[in-house]
Amino acid sequence: xxxxxxxxxxxxxxxxxxxxxxxxxxxxxxxxxxxxxxxxxxxxxxxxxxxxxxxxxxxxxxxxxxxxxxxxxxxxxxxxxxxxxxxxxxxxxxxxxxxxxxxxxxxxxxxxxxxxxxxxxxxxxxxxxxxxxxxxxxxxxxxxxxxxxxxxxxxxxxxxxxxxxxx
Numbered sequence: 001x002x003x004x005x006x007x008x009x010x011x012x013x014x015x016x017x018x019x020x021x022x023x024x025x026x027x028x029x030x031x032x033x034x035x036x037x038x039x040x041x042x043x044x045x046x047x048x049x050x051x052x053x054x055x056x057x058x059x060x061x062x063x064x065x066x067x068x069x070x071x072x073x074x075x076x077x078x079x080x081x082x083x084x085x086x087x088x089x090x091x092x093x094x095x096x097x098x099x100x101x102x103x104x105x106x107x108x109x110x111x112x113x114x115x116x117x118x119x120x121x122x123x124x125x126x127x128x129x130x131x132x133x134x135x136x137x138x139x140x141x142x143x144x145x146x147x148x149x150x151x152x153x154x155x156x157x158x159x160x161x162x163x164x165x166x167x
Contacts, residue, residue: 059083
């Protein structure tokens with residue numbers, strides 16, 4: 001397992017409820033967000049911006065809106081369209097922290113809008129909206145991945161086995 005680069009906590013809202021999120025960022029920039037909502041513990045893991053995926057994330061991150069250079073560094077693009085990130089390790093961590101906060105905010109938006117159908121919505125979104133060419137689409141896809149991979153707010157159903165020929 002990769003070494004831990006940073007840990008922090010932040011507050012987020014999900015469906016009107018304030019939650020404390022414990023964020024762990026590994027050396028690869030993989031992020032793990034742990035929180036409890038309505039008595040259930042959840043762990044969201046984002047691997048898409050780890051390793052080589054970090055540059056794709058950062059390109060969308062900087063083109064989404066103007067970022068404070070002191071906190072996040074900067075992006076320059078040369079005449080050939082090649083991007084260069086001017087960032088310290090701390091600034092990269094700050095970008096991942098902001099990305100994690102944006103994922104949680106998106107989960108809140110989905111939860112507020114779709115309430116008991118959060119998981120169904122996330123599955124639908126992943127099937128129908130595969131384009132990740134904007135920061136908004138990218139963060140929404142990450143939020144939906146987190147929802148699906150954790151069965152977020154799924155009903156607690158115990159299934160009775162049904163197989164062919166059980167009559």
